[in-house]
Amino acid sequence: MVEEVIARYLARRDPVEQPVDVVVLMGSAVLESVEVAAEAHRTHGVPVLISGGIGHSTQYLDDAVRRRGLDLATGRPEAHVFRDLLLGLGVGADQIVVEDQSTNCGENAHFTRRLIDTPKTLLLIQDPTMQRRTHACFERAFADLPGTTLLSHAPLIPWIGPDHVSAGPGRPEIWSRERFRSLLLGEIHRLSPDVYGPNGRDFIDHVAIPAEVLAAYNRLVTEDPSVIRR
Incomplete structure (x- = not known):
């Protein structure tokens, strides 16, 4: 199936064979991303930085929340919705950092860069259709911080x-x-x-x-x- 060829390519998943300093979770309409970020938080014992304001995916996130019958307010920045979901999965409030101004994956990268001032290993989690482009945006945004390591982990490989x-x-x-x-x-x-x-x-x-x-x-x-x- 030709869609599967493209989907698997876009859903970038790097081997995670080293310690991670921060899980960076991008806002999107893919609620499964939150579960994967919570698991990564537990595995690595590191904070989760959520990046996402109100952008082109926000209405789809709100639709997903309603479709699944979740008791969450909609019409908010994507990072706020994801924060509530992470709290519900047992991630402590003191382990969550929110960036709620970005409206696209380029701004996800640039606004995250503003919050990180020393080289770290970042585990990036994004909508699987956008994971590869997001990684490229982070490479550009963090090019001025030598020693930074970027690892992508799409939350799922789409089943068609x-x-x-x-x-x-x-x-x-x-x-x-x-x-x-x-x-x-x-x-x-x-x-x-x-x-x-x-x-x-x-x-x-x-x-x-x-x-x-x-x-x-x-x-x-x-x-x-x-x-x-x-």
Whole structure:
């Protein structure tokens, strides 16, 4: 399945073979990210920095909260919603740092950089469709802090069902198939050197996209050329 080729590439997961200093959790519509961040907090015994204001994913986060019947106020910065969820999972308030002004993954990286002034090992957790681009944004933002180590851990590898996408068979829906396809293709489009890369808006450094991923992207775009503009 061509969507799976792209999804697995975007959901970057690095080996975590060293101590971690901070878990950096990005706001998104993927509630499973909070569970993974809480587990990383327990495993490594380190604080969680949540980065996320009100952006393009906020309405989808609010939809996910309502769809799952969670008793949480909506219409708030994504970091505030995720903070409440972390507290509910037993993470202490003194172990949570909130950055609630960022509206996109570039600002997630730059605003997080403002809060960290010494080299650390950061474990980045983001919506799996955005994990690779987020990593590239953090590489750019932390380039001026030598000794920083960035590790990405997408909270899940998307399971693609007939009409929706989730964390696995029988798990709650995260995206419809149509929206998921749009997200995948939008991400590959943004990773291009001529779009968000050095030859375009210069938000990220060059990202070498594997040939098989580009082939899958081109196949889907041929099937529906409008999808990257949705």
